[in-house]
Amino acid sequence: MKQERSVENAVLAGPIVLFLLAILGFPTLLSLVYGFSETTFQTLTTPEFSGLKNFRDVTADPTFWQAAWFSLRFGAITAVLQCALGLALAVYLAPLVRRHGWTVAILIIPMIVAPAMMGLMYRLVLHEFAGPLPHYMYSWFGWSPSFLGPANVFKTLVVAETLQWTPFAFLLFLTAFQSIPDDLREAAAVDGTRPWRLFWKIELPLMMPTVFVALFIRFIDGFRVFDNIYTLVGAGPGGSTTSMSIYIYETFLRRGEIGKAMAAAILLFVSAFVILALAQRLMRRRTP
Amino acid sequence: MIFKTKLRATAAMLAMLAGGAAQAEVTVLGWPGGPEEAALRAVTEVYNAKADLAAENKVELLFTSREGFFDKLQVDLAAGSTAFDINLIATYSIGRYAPFMEPVTLSDQAGAVFGDTVLKTMQFNGAQYGVPTDLSLHFLYYRSDLIDALMADDAAKAKYSEIAMQYLGKAMEPKAPADWTWEDFVANALYFTQSINPDSPTRYGTVIQAKNLLFNMMVFHSWPRSYGGNWMDDSGAITVDSEAFRTALSQAKMLFDLGATPPDSTSYEYAEANAAYSSGQVAAMVQWNAAAGELTTAQAATGTTAPPAGPDGRYTHIHGLGLGLNKAAENKEGALAFLQWLSTEEAALAYAKAGGAPGLAAETAAKLAADRPDLVQVGEYASTYGFVMNGGTAEKALAVYEAQAKEFTGYWAGTQDLDTALKNAAASMAELLK
Known part of the structure; x- marks a missing residue:
């Protein structure tokens, strides 16, 4: 009986395992091969093993570290901002959403837009001569900040990313907030607990696992950001808006250094994996 | 009954599509979405209408998107794609694509039609890799x-x-x-x-x-x-x-x-x-x-x-856009014939009249003075002031x-x-x- 079930499981799981191996396994394997090889577009089918050379080249490249620092800052700042805003919105709007569930659909609209489209949209909206925002600022105040100039571009990118993805954090926090049993709130109210104290001492601690998950997901998404930045400002003057993903893309396709690009991709994967492991460990410690 | 009718209709449609595809045996991957596309479509019509052109050498056009075009082309060429026989090249990318392309021989008229400066925008290591179609300066x-x-x-x-x-x-x-x-x-x-x-x-x-x-x-x-x-x-x-x-x-x-x-x-x-x-x-x-x-x-x-x-x-x-021969082309003979015709005065004038911007020698440009006076200026500036940096066509x-x-x-x-x-x-x- 047990053996029959085991065969049945294998048969049922077989197609999805094969599918994953083909879709994820093959590119991963190829990336590993190229990461440890001297490969160009002419030698795609005949890569020559070069040991750790690509990794040495990547770590000796100042642009790689510049991109890593950009991604780290961008990922951390946007994750914190999105989670703070998403949490505040979820708590503040929970009563409204409970009465009118359809409002959620409006709040998550930014999330539905493809990031590349969002970048193109901001490129138009923020343009000094064609964009509505600078136009009205010049009309009303006779001045407009240079949104995409060297001094402000990082802040503009952070705001654009935060506006687009805060709804994602909001959705997670709303679900967590709504799943807190009403009995707890009622009991606290009977004891005379004020709303602020109720939030800090009861609701927020119960939502902490979700906060960690949201922070982690948003950080990883911010760390590997590509589309919206690439379509809005590209790699930036002097590489100032080059994220890790943009670095990998440009190294691979523009410079044709396939091995080096794959080595950078492997390092990106490993760092994401380490962060995931650390976050999980932290969550386990925090969870009562 | 309804199902059978639908099946027959689908089969007939597929047969028509297959027939259409079989007639167009030289596939050209062009620069999409601008005057270059309109001009290439126009000259292709002229070429395909020629009475002495064999059905298997008729030209079909393929356009993708400009976004990341050269990166996608790089990957296609490196993979030995046979989806196209002729592909777009640009002066600054010839060296990058040359290992996956073959040099071409242009028509006898090419020198007089384009002039040496413009022909050089399609050369790499002394070999001609394409027909110049559009010139930018x-x-x-x-x-x-x-x-x-x-x-x-x-x-x-x-x-x-x-x-x-x-x-x-x-x-x-x-x-x-x-x-x-x-x-x-x-x-x-x-x-x-x-x-x-x-x-x-x-x-x-x-x-x-x-x-x-x-x-x-x-x-x-x-x-x-x-x-x-x-x-x-x-x-x-x-x-x-x-x-x-x-x-x-x-x-x-x-x-x-x-x-x-x-x-x-x-x-x-x-x-x-x-x-x-x-x-x-x-x-x-x-x-x-x-x-x-x-x-x-x-x-x-x-x-x-x-x-x-x-x-x-x-x-x-200055740099040129042009069309060259994919090394993995399945119909090289037909592709070379089209490229040779494209380097004639007849094709260059038709291309220019349809909105393209070929870099033409003064004598050829003069024939377009009424229709395209801007090309006279482009031709003059290209031959007088045009330059390509040393190494500007390198890999x-x-x-x-x-x-x-x-x-x-x-x-x-x-x-x-x-x-x-x-x-x-x-x-x-x-x-x-x-």
Whole structure:
């Protein structure tokens, strides 16, 4: 009986395992091969093993570290901002959403837009001569900040990313907030607990696992950001808006250094994996 | 019954599609979405209508999207794709694609139709890799109404001299744009900038497209070239860290620092720079010849001339788009026949009349003087002022442009100094062009 079930499981799981191996396994394997090889577009089918050379080249490249620092800052700042805003919105709007569930659909609209489209949209909206925002600022105040100039571009990118993805954090926090049993709130109210104290001492601690998950997901998404930045400002003057993903893309396709690009991709994967492991460990410690 | 009818209809449709595909045996991957596409469609119709053309050599066109076109093409060619027999190439990417392409022999008329300078834009290591179809170079666009008003006003001229003295250390006089040096270009940009001259009718004197993008380096290169700058000398030594590049980069930097170009310019490419000029808030700019229609429509009082001169003369970067033979092509014979025909006068004239911008020799361009007077100007500038940097068609030429774009835009944006930018650019180029 047990053996029959085991065969049945294998048969049922077989197609999805094969599918994953083909879709994820093959590119991963190829990336590993190229990461440890001297490969160009002419030698795609005949890569020559070069040991750790690509990794040495990547770590000796100042642009790689510049991109890593950009991604780290961008990922951390946007994750914190999105989670703070998403949490505040979820708590503040929970009563409204409970009465009118359809409002959620409006709040998550930014999330539905493809990031590349969002970048193109901001490129138009923020343009000094064609964009509505600078136009009205010049009309009303006779001045407009240079949104995409060297001094402000990082802040503009952070705001654009935060506006687009805060709804994602909001959705997670709303679900967590709504799943807190009403009995707890009622009991606290009977004891005379004020709303602020109720939030800090009861609701927020119960939502902490979700906060960690949201922070982690948003950080990883911010760390590997590509589309919206690439379509809005590209790699930036002097590489100032080059994220890790943009670095990998440009190294691979523009410079044709396939091995080096794959080595950078492997390092990106490993760092994401380490962060995931650390976050999980932290969550386990925090969870009562 | 209904199911069977539907099945038959589907089978008939598939058969028709298959039949259509079987007739078009030479597939051309063209540059999508612009006048180049319209022109290629027009000449293909002319070619396919020829009575002596075998059915298996008829031409079918394939267009994808401009976004990431050259990257996708690189991957397709490297993978040995047989989806197309003929593909687009550009001067700056010939070296990159040459290992996956085959040299071609053009028609006997090609030399007379295009001229040597233009044919060279499709050559790599001495071999002809394509037929030049469109030529790109740069014009200096300027607001002729503003320049005329300046030249006619003594008080304005005095102010112009005063600004030139203050920022350039010389009491310069305004001149007609056809006589401008790069110093005149800078002086004019400063004069027409409101933060320097509150009476200026425009907010900015110029707009420099300075996004970290390889095409923006092509626009910039006419500037150092006119001071004698080049990528390499004849012995192959990298010469980017030179007085010529230093002068041009510093002059441009002055325009950024003094606000003579919009502060967002470091995120501008072709479209944004055109929008700035079209808004009427910019007095003059150096831009691709392809923008002529758009800019003169937006600002009717727009004059065009060749980019300003330097001590070494007047120059404009040129590069061509063209069509060449995929090494993995399945119908090489048919593809070569089409490419040969494309290099004849008949094809070049049809291409130009349909909206393309081929770089034509003076005699051929003269035949289009009534339909396409702009091509006469393009042909003249290409043969008189056109240049390709030493190494501009090398295998990694695109990466060289990319490296320069990163370093030079960093200098303009103030993230690094000039010495560092030039040192880094030279180091990257030495690695890429070795």
